[in-house]
Amino acid sequence: MHNDHFSRHAQQVLTVAHGRDPSSDPSIARSWLRCLEDYHLDPAQTIAPTVLEHGRLLESRERLQQVLHIAGSEMNSLHQQLSGAGHAVLLTDARGVILNCVTAPSERKIFERAGLWLGADWSEACEGTNGIGTCLVERQSLTIHRDEHFRGRHTGLTCSASPVFDPHGDLLAVLDVSSAREAVSRQSQFHTMALVNLSAKMIESCYFLRHFENHWLLRFHLQAESVGLFSEGLLAFDGEGRICAVNQSALNLLGQMRGGLLGQPVEAFFECSLDQLLGRASANATASWPLRTRDGRQLFAALRGQAR
Template identity: 80%
Template structure:
């Protein structure tokens, strides 16, 4: 009888042979795209049982130092998110823009379980290293997503369910990824809808807090179509210089104003 890992690897390789899949993980176009990137661009082997690459301690400390302000802001939100999940079997992770894990919040007793799965501090979970996964595929797609069990590319990761959301800086560049991973085998994809909503909300909170910290003491405009939403994560944020020209803008402001970021930056704030 074929073991599950071999069966999963064969399913991935079937896609490489140009055979469209009407059912299974690759029926989802975003999963199929990612699997093909793994095969054609990164030349990964889905059956290879090697654990993720982990940065040397010194290099990880350098990464954490570069991300110090983000880590400080995210720490409280990660702990709050972990409490909201209110159940065993979860790890809340923050990575840099490459997909390297820089912080992890989980129960002490469960840490060995996640480390066996490769979720170590300093582990590189970029898609080019680990194939389709919540963190790495979020980095590539730049949008919130869930990768559930056999939607992962590597057979060794099919026990994981990961919901990840990007965290952008005030210039719109990817700054970090916030992820919730579970190693529970009874985790259904439907159960992740609530988790994904919480992860996405927490990522937006980190973005807003970072924006306010980054431009602390400078000119800021905080606005919303409904006044009661000012001060919440959905508020629009504009930072502008002493001459009243827009320096930075968050995604909510872009949505509220109906403009592209490039149309706003450098323009006089009174024009909007």
């Protein structure tokens, strides 16, 4: 029975990847084609994922120690929001290696049988189309639902993954929620995906704030009440007023590309001098004030730093 399933799934992969099924999702078809032509994977192969040896796993965890520390409470909260049962919340590094897993102790064996071990490599090149690996390639949030997985052995899983970017726009990690329940529908994943996205943004923002705690940090938004929330723009600058880093929300709010901002004086983008800006600084930066951009957009901002 298992062999029949693997054979049918492998045939479906070949049909879709080579463009003979026009109803298929283009992103899944692209990924399946990569798996066949770039990685030379076999969809019917049943071997378990590659797992890093303990020493190398510890090294990987050490490299992302600050992210793991920030993400820990967010992952526990996400697991509770999903009512826990039947879900594993995973955090991987930028290569797709699982560094942390939150699941109910009674369900740990179920997810380990599915290959979701600490240290397991879930990159697309190793495991084919899957939430973690395909998210890393596409650099965007996505859900891979059951038969959309490349390998037949993974078709019992539904995975919703979101990328976590560092303050320079590079991939830092992937946050993923995986379920092994048969009753999970694609529609039910919209809610899960929204929660995963929100949690990934919270981790990103906390990491940004921690990473630049010795810099001036401008937080801004279109609405005063949104300053301090996950959707706010974050912009770090040094003592000379040169921009060091921005998050994606800041780029969207300013209508700029990252390369056009970095290294530039912060006052080139806002209608105020550096001294005026620094005069608004406070250690807690809880109260926001109006700040206009050079091209006339009205924002609300708060500046974290030592008041002058």
